[in-house]
Amino acid sequence: MNAAPKPKRRWMTVLLVLSLALNLLVVGVAVGTMLRLKDGVHTEAPPGFGPALYRALPKDDRKAMRGELSALREKDLRGRRQDFEALSRALRTVPFDPVAVDVLLQKQSQATAELQLALQTQWLARVTAMSDAERQSYADRLQKIVKRGPHGNKKRD
Numbered sequence: 001m002n003a004a005p006k007p008k009r010r011w012m013t014v015l016l017v018l019s020l021a022l023n024l025l026v027v028g029v030a031v032g033t034m035l036r037l038k039d040g041v042h043t044e045a046p047p048g049f050g051p052a053l054y055r056a057l058p059k060d061d062r063k064a065m066r067g068e069l070s071a072l073r074e075k076d077l078r079g080r081r082q083d084f085e086a087l088s089r090a091l092r093t094v095p096f097d098p099v100a101v102d103v104l105l106q107k108q109s110q111a112t113a114e115l116q117l118a119l120q121t122q123w124l125a126r127v128t129a130m131s132d133a134e135r136q137s138y139a140d141r142l143q144k145i146v147k148r149g150p151h152g153n154k155k156r157d
Helices: 010-036 049-056 059-092 098-129 132-148
Strands: none
Touching: 049 059, 049 098, 049 132, 059 098
């Protein structure tokens, strides 16, 4: 008698694993699609308010706003670096001082609010300067951006 065992067929195992992986992929895509669609309506949330208002502006206006606010943004970046260093020191301090950390958080919150207010002021000035027809066109672009959702436009300008 022949005591040698039959060689295993490796290709059968590989084929079964690949088949299982493909089936799981198809099921995952189907379940993901079902979760994103509800009653035939795409359920993705609208984009953030500020980014949508900015992206709907004509390209020249966006470029001008970036230029006008660059000095304020640079100041904010420098301050943020210093605040992160101070936060790192405060987190390492023994005993921990939550009041010192809260002061840094409040400072960052204020800086963010100031930057947002400057952006809003610039945006409103641009929209106010638009003619009625330009404002209608802007509203149309804004509506398209909101319909596309937060990730509708992958490219950055």
